[in-house]
Amino acid sequence: GPLLDIRSLSRDYVSRTLFGPAHVTRALDKVSLTVEAGEIFGIVGESGCGKSTLARLVMALDRPTAGQVFFAGEDLFALPSKELMRRRENFQMVFQDPFASLDPRQRVGRIVAEPLHVLARKPSRAEIRDRVVDTLESVGLKAEHAERHPHEFSGGQRQRIAIARALVTEPRLVVADEPVSALDLSIQAQVLNLLMDLRQRRGVTFLFITHNLAVVDCIADRVGVMYRGRLVETGPAHQVFERP
Ligand code: ADP
Ligand code: ADP
DSSP: OOSEEEEEEEEEEEEOOSSSOOEEEEEEEEEEEEEOTTOEEEEEOOTTSSHHHHHHHHTTSSOOSEEEEEETTEEGGGSOHHHHHHHGGGEEEEOSOTTTSSOTTSOHHHHHHHHHHTSSSOOOHHHHHHHHHHHHHHTTOOGGGGGSOGGGSOHHHHHHHHHHHHHTTOOSEEEEESTTTTSOHHHHHHHHHHHHHHHHHHOOEEEEEESOHHHHHHHOSEEEEEETTEEEEEEEHHHHTTOO
């Protein structure tokens, strides 16, 4: 079966006001989609259509109002919360802004290693060191970069650091939320190539979220188009974008 199977997922946000009725925003409205292992699945849609809400639910950082998320056949939100915490080890996220998402006071090695320290299984210091070096190299950085601080790197290199941090635990699914939107155009292509290469070499599955149609057309195998909380179209990228 698919790695990720999202079934009729809805999320309401209720804003309570002191006076007057509560206001309900249906941020996600019965979204269903599947993502196969090793696939890059793009989610596109304009700001406010529900992309981040979907990302948070897939990462199990939030709970749905209705519907299910099956990961590797397991109904995530039916699990006891302790079990759900363990399942989160399968997911990592890459964010838009590599300036905001990397702690400037820490060395790169520490930043990249961080997800290893929150695993239920405690890796040895030697394993942590080996994995950090291996992962830095897999994103085109060097072992000696571990000693430096984020401000010594360019935007594209910082996003490589953020990607290394997301991959260091070998997660089965990476949710990338606008991972190249804050980068210069010439650097965007390099980071997109890196992600495609990581899928090829390591079999990483990506849910790739963006408002940028050209970017998703370039990187995604299949695309889901969102509009006002609903998934209005799904298909291979060439079909959704009507290329021959
Ligand atoms: P983006 O479009 O990049 O997702 P937004 O500016 O829409 O960014 O949202 C940024 C953050 O603010 C998100 O965590 C989102 O959940 C939250 N947010 C967005 N809209 C509202 C709202 N109406 N009330 C409260 N929080 C909101
Ligand atoms: P996107 O990521 O596509 O910009 P979001 O998932 O952030 O969209 O938001 C979808 C809708 O839900 C928007 O109308 C937004 O204002 C609203 N929203 C998001 N987060 C919150 C929140 N925490 N509280 C209230 N409304 C929210």
